[in-house]
Amino acid sequence: MASMFHVPMPSENMGYSFAPQAVSGEPKQHSFYPLSADIPPSLRYTDNGGSTLGITGPSFCILAGDxxxxxxxxxxxxxxxxxxxxGGSGPTNKSSKLVLSVVGFAADGKALAERLDLIVKMYKxxxxxxxSVSACAARLxxxxxxxxxxxxYVHAILGGLxxxxxxxxxxxxxxxxxxxEQCRAAGAAASLIMPFLDNQVNFKNQYIPGSGVGEGTSRVMEERKRGESDMGEGEVMGLVRDAFTSAVERHIEVGDGLQICVIxxxxxxxxxxxxxxx
Structure with a gap:
């Protein structure tokens, strides 16, 4: 009877797809590094360059990308x-009021945009x-x-009202x-554009001439509470053009054309x- 209930040990060839192996040597750490040279070129991520930015106003939101x-x-x-x-309707997204900017690996960026577009249309x-833009932000x-x-492998910025x-x-x-946020830059030239936006949009590091006393952040924040210092659409458009005109002079991965969406x-x-x- 005992033989009828005999359970063979793993060493008795149960058809396992693996065999026990002795652990030797130093432990190996596994990590995710999408640009590693150890990954075959066909599977390797690529940073496709370019930059994007976004700035908001009291009744508009502007996103731009080269x-x-x-x-x-x-x-x-x-x-x-x-x-x-x-969102919106149809393949041309007619009547849409949301814009997603993506920079990094272009294939991932397009896949992410298509997936979010499907989610927003299914919601409708x-x-x-x-x-709403807040619900879309949470869903993203x-x-x-x-x-x-x-x-x-992207840096995404979502804009709307x-x-x-x-x-x-x-x-x-x-x-x-x-x-x-009120403003944000992403991509290859973000380190060049973001300090410019901090200074011109958030009024950081601005001082009363010759005094060494800062007049920027605290004064502007008080004015914004009273609704007195918000920039207009024309002024923001000028900042966007200036930011990219400067970036293309200093960065080889940015240039050719500037796409601007005003919501x-x-x-x-x-x-x-x-x-x-x-």
Whole structure:
């Protein structure tokens, strides 16, 4: 009887797909590094260059991005949009009032934009109303976080108008952490553009001439509470052009063209401005 209930040990050839191995040597650490030379070129991530930025106002939100796509020192194309309309209706996203900017690995950026666009359109079909920018921001955070173990290799910025008609801008890291900001730059030239925006939009490091006394942040924040110092759409458009005109002089991965989307209560107005091509 005992033989009828005999359970063979693993060493008795149960057809296991693996064999026990002795552990020897130093432990090996596994990490995620998408640009590693150890990964086959066909599977390796590539930073396709370019930069994006976003600035909000009292009744508008402006996002902009250059159109150059690079791989190292090579230019893949001079027109690769980094701004995508989200929601609305049809393949052209008619009547959309949300814009997503993505910079980093172009294939991941396009895949993320298509996925978020599908989510927003399904929400409209299921609930009979447009998804708010705050709800879309939270949903995008979930999408990125769910891919955290093999993340979208992009820096995303989402723009729109909130429930009060005020410009809303949300910036993300690749795994979904996000915050609402008044301005944000991302991509290859972010280290050049962001200090400019900090100074001109957030009024940081501005001083009374010859005194060494700061007049920027505290004064401007008090004025903004009273609604007296918000910049107009024309002034912000000038800052956007100045930021990219300066960036292309100092960064080889930025240039060719500038795509600008202005979001207002009337909808999205898109413009294109030529940049340096060398």
């Amino acid at each position: 159109t150059r796509s690079t791989s190292g020192y090579n230019i893949n194309t001079r027109y690769a949009p980094k701004l995508f309309r989200i 079909y299921q609930h009979g109303k447009e998804m 955070s979930h999408v990125l976080y769910n891919k955290r173990f093999f993340p979208y 909130d429930e009060h008609g005020v410009g809303a801008l949300y910036s993300y890291d690749p795994v979904g952490s996000y915050e609402r 207002t209560k009337e909808g999205i107005k898109e413009t294109y401005v030529e940049l340096k091509k060398d």
